[in-house]
Amino acid sequence: xxxxxxxGGGLVQAGGSLRLSCAASGSIFRINDMGWYRxxxxxxxxxVASITNGGSTNYxxxxxxRFTISRDNAKNTVYLQMNSLxxxxxxxxxxxxxxxTSLRPANNYWGxxxxxxxxx
Numbered sequence: 001x002x003x004x005x006x007x008g009g010g011l012v013q014a015g016g017s018l019r020l021s022c023a024a025s026g027s028i029f030r031i032n033d034m035g036w037y038r039x040x041x042x043x044x045x046x047x048v049a050s051i052t053n054g055g056s057t058n059y060x061x062x063x064x065x066r067f068t069i070s071r072d073n074a075k076n077t078v079y080l081q082m083n084s085l086x087x088x089x090x091x092x093x094x095x096x097x098x099x100x101t102s103l104r105p106a107n108n109y110w111g112x113x114x115x116x117x118x119x120x
Contacts, residue, residue, distance in 0.1 A: 002026035002099045002109045009093060009114030016118070017083045022095030022111050024076040032098040032106055034071055034078040038091035038116075045094070049080060062088075085118045092116075 008020040024031060035050035049069035050058045057069050068081040078095060095111035 002028060002097075002101065002107075004095045004097055004109050004111035006093070006095050006111040006114040009116045011117045011119065012085055014086055014118055014120050016085050017081070018085065018116060019082070020080040020093055020095075020114060020116075022078045022097075024097055024099060024109070026099075027102045028076055028099055029102045030100040030106075031071075031073070031076060032100065034069075034095070034097045036069060036078070036080045037094045037096055038089075039094070040091040043091075048093070051078065082116070085116075087118045087120045090116060090118050 003025050004022050006022045008018060012018055032053050033050060036048045037045050038048050039045040048060050048063055049067055051069045051071050066084045071078045092113040093116050094113045097109050098106050099109055100106040
């Protein structure tokens with residue numbers, strides 16, 4: 001089985017920075033696409049940023065220029081560097097990964113979520 005464990009959330013003032021980490025563990029053969037989603041109270045979950053195995057990235061328009069997604073394949077870890085945070089960034093952030101295990105085709109996995117709160 002595969003588990004995704006997130007860390008790095010917290011409370012910051014507007015304009016501050018946080019770095020989220022998500023480490024995958026288990027019988028991993030290969031991790032394909034990885035991404036970060038977020039969900040604010042009363043709103044739908046939305047894709048914030050994604051990164052392919054080859055390093056190609058995509059971002060939600062509202063975070064372009066402020067957030068950077070990266071990955072370390074040797075550590076099976078994806079990161080989200082968040083700069084110039086705004087109150088509207090407040091949400092629970094979830095890691096997502098498409099993982100190929102040793103004996104099975106790729107499946108989608110989710111982290112437990114980490115709270116990011118940005119005060120004005």
